[in-house]
Amino acid sequence: MCMYFNIDKVVYEGPSSKNLLSYKFYNPDEEIAGKKMRDWFRFAVAYWHTFNSRGEDPFGSATFERPWFKKDPMDTAFAKVDALFEFCEKTGIEYFTFHDRDLAHEGLTLRESNKILDKVVEKIKEYMKSSNVKLLWGTANLFSHPRYAQGAATSPNPFVFAYAAGQVKKMLDVTKELGGLGYVLWGGREGYDNLLLTDSVLEEKLFARFLEMVVEYKEKIGFSGVLMIEPKPKEPTKHQYDFDASTVLYFLKKHNLFEHFKLNIEANHATLAGHTFAHELRIARLNGKLGSIDANRGDLMLGWDTDQFPTDVYETTFAMYEVLENNGLDCGFNFDAKVRRASIDPEDIVYAHVSSMDVFALGLKLAVKLREKVKPMIEERYSEYNSEIGRKILEGKTTLDELSSYVEDLTDVRVKSLKQELLEMVINDVIFGGR
Ligand code: XUL
Ligand code: CO
Numbered sequence: 001m002c003m004y005f006n007i008d009k010v011v012y013e014g015p016s017s018k019n020l021l022s023y024k025f026y027n028p029d030e031e032i033a034g035k036k037m038r039d040w041f042r043f044a045v046a047y048w049h050t051f052n053s054r055g056e057d058p059f060g061s062a063t064f065e066r067p068w069f070k071k072d073p074m075d076t077a078f079a080k081v082d083a084l085f086e087f088c089e090k091t092g093i094e095y096f097t098f099h100d101r102d103l104a105h106e107g108l109t110l111r112e113s114n115k116i117l118d119k120v121v122e123k124i125k126e127y128m129k130s131s132n133v134k135l136l137w138g139t140a141n142l143f144s145h146p147r148y149a150q151g152a153a154t155s156p157n158p159f160v161f162a163y164a165a166g167q168v169k170k171m172l173d174v175t176k177e178l179g180g181l182g183y184v185l186w187g188g189r190e191g192y193d194n195l196l197l198t199d200s201v202l203e204e205k206l207f208a209r210f211l212e213m214v215v216e217y218k219e220k221i222g223f224s225g226v227l228m229i230e231p232k233p234k235e236p237t238k239h240q241y242d243f244d245a246s247t248v249l250y251f252l253k254k255h256n257l258f259e260h261f262k263l264n265i266e267a268n269h270a271t272l273a274g275h276t277f278a279h280e281l282r283i284a285r286l287n288g289k290l291g292s293i294d295a296n297r298g299d300l301m302l303g304w305d306t307d308q309f310p311t312d313v314y315e316t317t318f319a320m321y322e323v324l325e326n327n328g329l330d331c332g333f334n335f336d337a338k339v340r341r342a343s344i345d346p347e348d349i350v351y352a353h354v355s356s357m358d359v360f361a362l363g364l365k366l367a368v369k370l371r372e373k374v375k376p377m378i379e380e381r382y383s384e385y386n387s388e389i390g391r392k393i394l395e396g397k398t399t400l401d402e403l404s405s406y407v408e409d410l411t412d413v414r415v416k417s418l419k420q421e422l423l424e425m426v427i428n429d430v431i432f433g434g435r
Contacts, residue, residue, distance in 0.1 A: 004067050004083045005346050009090050010354050021354060026361035028092065033368050035328060040364055042181075042332025043357050044095035044136040045087060047102040049307065050349055051080040055341035063341045074116070077104035081123045088133045091353055095136035097184075097334045100171050101144065110166050121174055128178070136182065136332050137225070137264075137292065138175030140167040143188030143236075151189045153210035154203040154241070161206060169217060176223040182292055182331040183223070184264050185214065186230040191237030207241055208255035215260045226330045228291045230264040231280070233273040235305055244273040245283040262291030266336055267315070268298040268305050277315055281322035290322070292331030295356065309337045309352040313431060316363030317370060324367050333360060369430045377419065377426075384416075 013022035028038035054062035054069070068079035080103070084096055100113070103120040107113040127133070142152035142164045150156060152164035168185075175183050190207060192198040211229075218227060229252075233243045242248045245263055252258045263284045270280040277297075284290040297310045310316060323329060335356060339348045384390055389406060392398040407413070429435050 004086055005090050005350055007090055007347055007350055010092060010350070021351070023092075023354065023358055023361070025359075025365065026357045032364055033324060037361060037364070038094065040323070040328055041357070041360060042095050042136060042329070043093050043353075043360075044097045044332055044334040045084070045091075045093050045353065046334055046336050047080070047084065047096060047098035049336065049338035050087070051083055052102050053338050055344065057341055060341070063344055065344070066346060073105045074119070077116070077120045078123055081120060081127065084124075085127045085131055085133060087349070089131065091350060091357075093353060093357075094132060095134050095332055095334075097136050097138070097336075099139050099141035100167055100174070101141040106145070110163065110170075114170050117170070117174065121177065124178065135175065135178040135180040136334055137184050137228070138171050138178070138180050139184040139186060140164070140171040142167060143186075148189050151187075151191070151203075153187065153207045154190045161210070165210065165213060168214060172214070172217055172221065172223055175225065176221055180225050182226040182228055182264075183214075183218070184228045184230050184292070185211070186232065186264075187240065187242050188232075189237060190242065191240035193238050195239075204241070204251075204255075208251070208257065211252075211255070211257050211261070215257070226262050226291050227260060228262045228264040228331070230266060230269070230294065231273070232266065232269040232305075235272065244270070244275060245280045245287075245289075249283070249287055249289065262289045262330060264292040264294055264331070264334075265290065266294035266296065267310060267319070268296050268307055268336075269294070271298045271300065272303075272305060276318070278318040278322055281319055281326075285322055285326045290326045290329060292329055293319070293323075293333050294336035295333045295360065296335065296337035307337050309335065309339070309356045311355055311359050313359055313362060313366070314427070316360045317366040317427075317431065318363075320360065320363040320367035321370060321374075324364070324371060366430055369435070370427065373426045373430060374423070377423065381416065381418075 007021065010021055010023065012027040013019055013024070015024045017024060026037060028036065030037050032040065051068065053064065055064040056062050068076065068083040070076045070079055088094065088096065100117055104116045107116055142148055147160050147163060148155070153161060155161055172183060214227060229242055229248050231242045231244045231248045233240055241251060245265065248263060252261055265280045265284050267277040270277045281290060295310050296307045297312060297315060299306045299308060335353060337352065337356070339352050385394060
C-alpha cells in the first residue's frame with residue numbers, strides 16, 4: 001500500500017486516552033440503543049473534497065499539493081484510488097461517495113468519458129475485493145461543465161437534458177455495479193436567475209420527467225438502493241427547485257414521485273435555507289424520507305457553502321436525536337466537507353475526519369440521554385390534550401360550533417410555561433454534567 005498519509009492506523013482508545021489521534025467515542029462495534037455504532041453511522045469519505053480539491057476559492061488558486069496529483073490525468077485518477085483505500089484503511093472509514101467526474105477527467109464525448117470512468121471503476125472493484133470499503137452512494141456531476149450553465153434537466157436545450165440523462169444512466173449502472181446503497185441527485189443548476197425569462201411550467205415538467213426516467217431506469221436495471229434528492233437553496237442560482245426539504249417533498253407529491261425518492265439532508269444547505277440542520281432532519285423524518293446525511297457545517301458569519309467539518313457537539317447531538325428517532329438511516333453519514341485551504345497537509349484531512357466521526361459518536365451517546373430527559377417534558381407540555389375537549393379535538397369528534405360554545409364564557413385560558421431555560425439547563429447537564 002502507498003504511503004500518502006504519514007500516520008498509524010487510527011483506532012478506538014476510549015475517552016481517557018492521551019493520544020489525540022485516536023477515537024475517544026467512535027467504537028464501531030459498541031452497541032448503542034440496539035445497533036452497533038458502525039450501523040448507526042456508515043461514515044463515508046467524499047471523493048470530491050478529499051481527493052480532488054486543490055484548495056481553490058473564488059479569490060485564490062490551488063494551495064494543496066497532494067502527492068496523488070500526477071502529470072498525466074490517468075495516472076492521477078489511479079493514484080487517487082490508491083489514496084482513497086489507504087485513507088479508509090488508516091481511518092477505519094468504511095464507505096465512500098463520488099460523482100462520475102471525481103474519479104477521472106472528462107473525454108471529448110460521453111462515450112469517451114464513460115470509457116475513462118470504466119478504467120477507474122475496474123481499479124476500485126479490484127481494491128474492493130480485498131478490503132471492507134464499500135460505496136455509500138453515487139451521483140453525477142451535472143453542474144461543473146459549461147453545458148450546464150443554465151441547468152441540466154431544466155436547461156432550455158434538449159441536448160443538454162439528454163446529456164445529463166446519459167450521465168445519470170451511466171452513474172446508475174456504475175453505482176449498481178459497485179453495490180452502492182443509494183443514488184443521490186443534486187440539482188446544482190436546477191433553478192432560475194431571471195424569473196421573467198423562465199418558462200416555469202415547462203421547467204417543472206422537465207425536472208419531473210427527468211426524475212421519472214431515473215425511477216424507470218432504476219427499475220429496469222433492478223438497482224435496489226434508495227434514490228435520494230439533496231435539497232439546497234440559493235447557491236448558485238437565485239432560486240432552486242430543490243430549495244429545502246419541504247420544497248422537494250411538495251415537488252415530489254405534485255408530480256406523483258413521492259414514493260420513489262428519499263432525501264439526503266446536508267447541514268450547510270439547511271442553514272443556507274434559514275433552517276437548522278435538525279429542522280431539516282425533522283421534516284425529512286416526519287415524512288418517512290430521511291435517507292442519508294451530508295455531514296458538514298457552515299460558518300454563520302459567511303453566507304455561503306463553506307462545507308466545514310462538523311465538530312460542534314450541540315449540533316451533532318441535536319442531529320443524532322433525529323437520527324435516533326428515525327431508528328437510523330438507509331444510507332449513512334457522508335462527509336461532504338473540506339479542510340480549510342490553509343490546512344495544506346494530507347494529514348489535516350485525517351484529523352478532520354477523525355474528529356468529526358468522534359463528535360458524531362459522542363452526539364449519539366448524548367442524544368440517547370437527552371431523549372430520556374426531554375420525552376417527559378414534551379408529554380407534560382401537551383398534557384392538556386388528555387382532557388375531554390383535547391381528546392375530542394384529536395379524534396376529530398368536535399366542530400367549530402361546539403368549540404365556540406365551550407370557550408364562550410371562559411375567562412382564564414392560560415398556557416403552561418414553555419420551560420425553555422430549564423431545557424437549556426438540561427441540555428448542558430447532559431453534555432457537561434454527564435447525567
Ligand atoms: C453541493 C453538494 C454536492 C452534493 C452531491 O453543494 O452538496 O456535493 O452533495 O452532488
Ligand atoms: Co452535499
